[in-house]
Amino acid sequence: MALTHNSEKYDPKNPALKWFNDRLPLLSFGKEHFVDFPTPKNLNYWWTFGMILALCLGVQIVTGIILAMHFTPHVDLAFNSVEHIRRDVNWGRIIQGTHAVGASMFFFAVYVHIFRGLFYGSYKAPREVLWMLGVIIFLLMMATAFMGYVLPWGQMSFWAATVITNIFAAIPLVGEPILQWLRGGFAVDNATLNRFFSLHYLLPFVIAAVVMLHIWALHIPGNGNPTGVEPKDSHDTVPFTPYATIKDLFAVSVFLIPFAWFVFFAPDILGHPDNYIMANSQVTPPHIVPEWYFLPFYAILRAIDFNILFIDSKLGGVIFFAGSILILFFLPWLDVSKVRSGSFRPMFRIFFWVFVLDFLLLMYLGAQPAEGIYVTLAKVATAYYFLHFLVILPVVSRIETPKPLPTSISEAVLAKPA
Amino acid sequence: MIKAKTILMAIALAGLFSAPANASGTAGVEPKFSDWTFGGLFGTYDEHQLQRGFQVFREVCAACHSANLISFRNLSEEGGLNYSESQVKALAAEYTIADPASLDGERSGIPADRWPAPFATEQDARDANNGALPPDFSVLAKARTVQRPGLGWIMNYFIAYQEGGPDYVYNLMTNYAEAPHDVEIPAGQYYNAFFGGGIAMAPPLADGLVTYDDASVPMTTEQYAKDVSAFMMWMAEPHLIARKELGFKVLIILSAFAVLMYLTKRKLWSNVKH
Numbered sequence: 036m037a038l039t040h041n042s043e044k045y046d047p048k049n050p051a052l053k054w055f056n057d058r059l060p061l062l063s064f065g066k067e068h069f070v071d072f073p074t075p076k077n078l079n080y081w082w083t084f085g086m087i088l089a090l091c092l093g094v095q096i097v098t099g100i101i102l103a104m105h106f107t108p109h110v111d112l113a114f115n116s117v118e119h120i121r122r123d124v125n126w127g128r129i130i131q132g133t134h135a136v137g138a139s140m141f142f143f144a145v146y147v148h149i150f151r152g153l154f155y156g157s158y159k160a161p162r163e164v165l166w167m168l169g170v171i172i173f174l175l176m177m178a179t180a181f182m183g184y185v186l187p188w189g190q191m192s193f194w195a196a197t198v199i200t201n202i203f204a205a206i207p208l209v210g211e212p213i214l215q216w217l218r219g220g221f222a223v224d225n226a227t228l229n230r231f232f233s234l235h236y237l238l239p240f241v242i243a244a245v246v247m248l249h250i251w252a253l254h255i256p257g258n259g260n261p262t263g264v265e266p267k268d269s270h271d272t273v274p275f276t277p278y279a280t281i282k283d284l285f286a287v288s289v290f291l292i293p294f295a296w297f298v299f300f301a302p303d304i305l306g307h308p309d310n311y312i313m314a315n316s317q318v319t320p321p322h323i324v325p326e327w328y329f330l331p332f333y334a335i336l337r338a339i340d341f342n343i344l345f346i347d348s349k350l351g352g353v354i355f356f357a358g359s360i361l362i363l364f365f366l367p368w369l370d371v372s373k374v375r376s377g378s379f380r381p382m383f384r385i386f387f388w389v390f391v392l393d394f395l396l397l398m399y400l401g402a403q404p405a406e407g408i409y410v411t412l413a414k415v416a417t418a419y420y421f422l423h424f425l426v427i428l429p430v431v432s433r434i435e436t437p438k439p440l441p442t443s444i445s446e447a448v449l450a451k452p453a
Numbered sequence: 454m455i456k457a458k459t460i461l462m463a464i465a466l467a468g469l470f471s472a473p474a475n476a477s478g479t480a481g482v483e484p485k486f487s488d489w490t491f492g493g494l495f496g497t498y499d500e501h502q503l504q505r506g507f508q509v510f511r512e513v514c515a516a517c518h519s520a521n522l523i524s525f526r527n528l529s530e531e532g533g534l535n536y537s538e539s540q541v542k543a544l545a546a547e548y549t550i551a552d553p554a555s556l557d558g559e560r561s562g563i564p565a566d567r568w569p570a571p572f573a574t575e576q577d578a579r580d581a582n583n584g585a586l587p588p589d590f591s592v593l594a595k596a597r598t599v600q601r602p603g604l605g606w607i608m609n610y611f612i613a614y615q616e617g618g619p620d621y622v623y624n625l626m627t628n629y630a631e632a633p634h635d636v637e638i639p640a641g642q643y644y645n646a647f648f649g650g651g652i653a654m655a656p657p658l659a660d661g662l663v664t665y666d667d668a669s670v671p672m673t674t675e676q677y678a679k680d681v682s683a684f685m686m687w688m689a690e691p692h693l694i695a696r697k698e699l700g701f702k703v704l705i706i707l708s709a710f711a712v713l714m715y716l717t718k719r720k721l722w723s724n725v726k727h
Contacts (some may be wrong), residue, residue, distance in 0.1 A: 076727040079727055118591070118592060128696060129696070273727075278722065278725065281718050281721050285714035288710050288714050289711050292708060293703065295704055296613075297702060298700070298702075299699060300697065301610070301613035301614075304610060304615065308597060311592045341499055445675075
């Protein structure tokens with residue numbers, strides 16, 4: 036790559052390493068991609084969430100592998116086996132708490148990461164594939180988190196599994212067979228728990244594989260940056276190591292503080308009390324509420340309570356629910372502005388923050404009972420969610436006059452007040 | 454400008470962390486929030502209170518409620534009731550445990566045994582309780598909560614409010630009353646103002662019902678309710694103290710590490726205009 040600081044081929048001095056590297060250039064590869072990789076020097080802390088997310092995935096996989104050694108995926112035993120982990124397994128309550136809280140921290144970080152991408156136009160050419168791989172990772176995360184939540188086999192686990200698998204029944208003609216195929220029977224039961232356990236173990240490794248593609252796709256054009264102006268020469272960049280690595284490590288250690296706060300001082304506060312009641316197919320909880328990170332999409336699912344032409348409300352809800360995420364795949368072509376960074380787009384910037392508020396409103400509404408004013412608000416917020424992508428972004432990107440861009444990152448940096 | 458806004462957004466996101474799901478608490482009377490010794494960052498169990506709560510559980514609640522995840526040995530664990538091992542051994546020996554491998558199908562208990570359930574099967578439990586099933590106590594204190602009024606749920610994340618369960622149990626125990634004239638209570642149920650109607654459980658506590666060894670502790674329904682609520686919290690979270698102690702060490706180390714990383718980062722970047 037043209038911008039590489041130290042572009043000569045890495046040649047290990049040690050003869051054994053050299054012998055190895057000549058046959059499999061793993062060391063050269065590592066040096067090129069994890070040390071020399073040119074990183075824009077003006078990245079702010081919102082860019083550290085990539086490393087934070089890598090850490091989250093690692094933490095979930097390591098704690099998850101240990102939990103799987105002590106967990107029993109059977110309807111009669113699963114609930115108590117989680118309690119067994121908390122009570123009797125050495126370090127079990129810390130490992131289990133970290134895994135449960137870790138899911139929330141993972142989603143918190145991924146939302147920051149996604150919204151950072153939305154603001155700074157990280158989805159724009161030439162990074163469309165990088166962005167789309169990110170959306171795939173997000174979808175895989177949702178599937179993994181959902182199935183993981185079912186495993187403790189509490190009341191919310193069971194009813195979440197019932198409600199969410201039911202979504203597939205809305206598909207015309209093949210819905211019912213698909214539903215039975217997913218559940219492994221006519222209702223959520225032992226077969227469902229077993230396959231969810233199997234898939235919950237599998238998917239994180241699929242995520243890891245897509246993450247590698249995501250990083251590969253990142254290393255072709257290199258990082259975006261807050262100005263949205265591509266680096267011109269090596270004055271605009273610093274080597275990834277030590278500059279970005281140390282900065283990322285600082286961010287990671289700050290991120291771990293609230294993480295530890297929840298694990299050690301409030302491990303259950305992000306969950307739901309009903310999940311401490313063992314699953315019971317005969318008793319429906321008064322309010323079935325997903326974990327906080329699914330609330331915006333749950334609100335969208337519930338907002339469609341009316342038929343649209345020949346589409347009944349159930350299928351309509353599912354279409355909007357799926358559409359709310361799938362629409363992200365088309366984002367690079369919905370926003371046609373040549374300017375990447377929201378910092379130089381006065382109109383876009385306002386709408387970006389309105390969209391953030393809309394998303395938070397949906398999150399709030401997802402937790403409320405579907406009655407009264409909440410229903411109306413959810414419909415308005417859902418409509419705005421789609422309006423943002425389908426109307427506001429295409430129109431704003433055509434009519435807005437962006438502010439003048441700096442000619443280079445270095446110029447932008449020098450212009451900053453000290 | 455972006456910074457201020459983005460930080461606000463981050464705070465808003467953090468605040469909405471698992472927004473107020475539903476309360477398992479009910480819309481009867483306003484709940485009373487007690488000042489639990491194990492609440493907050495520095496809270497620890499009061500072993501005397503746990504021992505009294507255990508006494509209430511053993512003499513009153515255990516007649517109908519099981520505690521299947523609790524073993525006798527848990528009673529001598531550190532950070533809990535702190536009974537001695539010989540006390541627990543003697544206590545366990547008072548109970549007869551069904552054990553098909555024993556000569557007569559039963560034997561006296563040992564510390565490794567689980568707390569014996571009052572009924573052999575769920576059906577037996579229902580038959581003895583007018584069709585209602587007395588829930589198992591093991592994690593019950595975590596399966597209930599009390600909703601704070603208004604936006605109190607936001608505060609919960611910052612004070613690490615984990616005492617919803619004991620608050621629920623305490624309020625339930627202390628709000629049995631005569632049913633108001635306009636409330637119809639089905640036969641076999643009892644009016645509880647906190648529960649917001651009829652409940653299958655008869656008022657379990659009464660002043661003077663349990664005789665405490667320590668004469669300085671009032672023998673009132675309120676005191677029993679408080680003690681047994683604390684004991685139920687211990688059953689649901691027996692290692693709360695150890696968890697918090699480790700938490701302090703982790704937070705201190707992480708904070709120190711973050712400071713060191715910040716200084717390293719600052720030194721490293723000092724020669725780069727960024």
